[in-house]
Amino acid sequence: MLSVDEKIIKKIHSLYDVDKEYWSFSGRSKRTHCHGFIKYPAMMVPEMQGELIDLFLSVREGINSVFDPFVGSGTTMGESIIRGLDFQGVDINPLAILACETKSDSFYLSSLEEKINLLNRRLILDKSEAVEVDFPKIDKWFTPRVKIELSKIRRAITAEPSKWARRFFWVAFSDTVRDSCNSRTSTYKLHIKPPGYLNDTSCCRDLFVRKIESNFNLKKEQRELLKERGLLPRSRITSTVDLQISDIRKKPNKHDYERHDLLITSPPYGDNQTTVPYGQFSYLPLMWIDTKDLRNSVPDNLLLNSSSIDAASLGGSKRGALLNIDRLRGLSKNFSSSMDILLKSNSSGVGRLSSFIRDLDDSLDNILLRMKSGGFLVWTLGNRHISGNKIPLNEILRELLENRRCSFITEIDRTIPFKRMASRNSSSQTMNEEKVLIMTKR
Structure with a gap:
C-alpha cells in the first residue's frame, strides 16, 4: 500500500x-x-x-x-x-x-442591492466640492477634479450604517482610487504619469458604479457556488x-x-x-x-x-x-x-x-x-x-x-x-x- x-x-x-x-x-x-x-x-x-x-x-x-x-x-x-x-x-x-x-463576509445580497441603490442616490445628490482627506503629496497624485469626485464617493460610503456593506464598498473604491490617480497603470509602483496624460481620467463615479456592479455580480456568483455545495446556511459561510x-x-x-x-x-x-x-x-x-x-x-x-x-x-x-x-x-x-x-x-x-x-x-x-x-x-x-x-x-x-x-x-x-x-x-x-x-x- x-x-x-x-x-x-x-x-x-x-x-x-x-x-x-x-x-x-x-x-x-x-x-x-x-x-x-x-x-x-x-x-x-x-x-x-x-x-x-x-x-x-x-x-x-x-x-x-x-x-x-x-x-x-x-x-x-x-x-x-x-x-x-x-x-x-x-x-x-x-x-x-x-x-x-x-x-x-455576509451574503445578504437583497439587502446589499438596496444599499447600493441608496449609495447611488447619495452620489447623485451630493453637490459638495469639499475634499475629505489630506495627506503628503496628495496634489501630486490626484487632480483637483478627481479629489472632489473621490470625496463624494467617500462621503456616500461613510453614510452607510452597516460596516459589512461599507467594507464591500471600500474594496470597489480601492480600485477606483488606483484607476483615477496620477500614477501609471503599467506598474504597481508609484510613478507619475507623463504631463499630457494627467487629465485623461474618466469620471470617478462612473468607474466606481461599474466596479460596484461587477463586484455585486461576482458576489452573487460566489453565493450560488456556496449554496450549491451546501456551504451557506442563513447567508453565512460554514467555514x-x-x-x-x-x-x-x-x-x-x-x-x-x-x-x-x-x-x-x-x-x-x-x-x-x-x-x-x-x-x-x-x-x-x-x-x-x-x-x-x-x-x-x-x-x-x-x-x-x-x-x-x-x-x-x-x-x-x-x-x-x-x-x-x-x-x-x-x-x-x-x-x-x-x-x-x-x-x-x-x-x-x-x-x-x-x-x-x-x-x-x-x-x-x-x-x-x-x-x-x-x-x-x-x-x-x-x-x-x-x-x-x-x-x-x-x-x-x-x-x-x-x-x-x-x-x-x-x-x-x-x-x-x-x-x-x-x-x-x-x-x-x-x-x-x-x-x-x-x-x-x-
Whole structure:
C-alpha cells in the first residue's frame, strides 16, 4: 500500500504525464466569483490553489483547516471556503485583509442591492466640492477634479450604517482610487504619469458604479457556488475564517498553536525595490479608505508614507542584514553559495538577499507553531535574479525547513503564462517560472 507521500507524488506525476505544462494553467485560469473583487499584485492562480487543496483532501482524511501566512488578496482563502474548510490568513498589508474580509463576509445580497441603490442616490445628490482627506503629496497624485469626485464617493460610503456593506464598498473604491490617480497603470509602483496624460481620467463615479456592479455580480456568483455545495446556511459561510493584520515574524497566540492541517502560500519574492511593492500599490487607496472599518486595528506606522508597508515586510529593512550571517550560512548551503557569488560581484545584492532570507527564516518557527504535526506545507516560489545571479529560493527554503525537522515530499515546476511586473524591471525576465515546494511537518 502506498504511503500518503507516495500518493501525492503519484498524483502529481500522473498529471505531468497528461500534459507537461499542466501546472502552468495556461488558458485555464479565470478570475471568477470572489477572485475578481480587487486588483492586487502577483495574485496566485485560483484553479491551481484549488487543485492543490483537492489533491491533499484526496490523499488524507481529516484535513479541516488551511493557513496562509502571506494571504494577500485571499486566493487560497477563496478556494478554501468553497470547500467548506476553516481558514486563517495573516498579512502585513491592511488592504489585503480588507479584500479577504469582503470575500468571506455576509451574503445578504437583497439587502446589499438596496444599499447600493441608496449609495447611488447619495452620489447623485451630493453637490459638495469639499475634499475629505489630506495627506503628503496628495496634489501630486490626484487632480483637483478627481479629489472632489473621490470625496463624494467617500462621503456616500461613510453614510452607510452597516460596516459589512461599507467594507464591500471600500474594496470597489480601492480600485477606483488606483484607476483615477496620477500614477501609471503599467506598474504597481508609484510613478507619475507623463504631463499630457494627467487629465485623461474618466469620471470617478462612473468607474466606481461599474466596479460596484461587477463586484455585486461576482458576489452573487460566489453565493450560488456556496449554496450549491451546501456551504451557506442563513447567508453565512460554514467555514470559520480568521484574518489578522500582523507581522508573521511575531509569535502567535497560544490558541493558534498546532491549529492547521495544510499550509498553502506564496511569500513575497524578497526585494520590494525591484519586484512587487505591495505597499506602494496599496498606499493611495489606504489614504482614502476609512481603515477603522476593518475588524483588525491598523498600526499607525503602516500608514506613515508610501514605503511604510514595504519597509515592514520581509526583506524591507536592510539594517543589520549581515548580523548572524554565519548562522544562516550553516542552515543553508544554497544561501551560503549565493552569498559568495554576490560578494564576488561586490553588489548591493548581498544586503538584499541576506535581509530577505533573515526575515524569512525569522518567520518559519512562528509559521510552524501554527501547523499540526503531519501537516502539509505548500510554498509557491519564484527563483528571481539578484545582480544577474539566479537565487535558488526553493532550495534555500527547503534547507531552512529541513533544519526544523520538516521533510521534503516533492516539487512542481511551472511556467507562468503571464505575470505583470514593474515596467523597466530587469528582474522581471526571471519571473516566468515558479517552483511549488511540498513538504510536511514531522
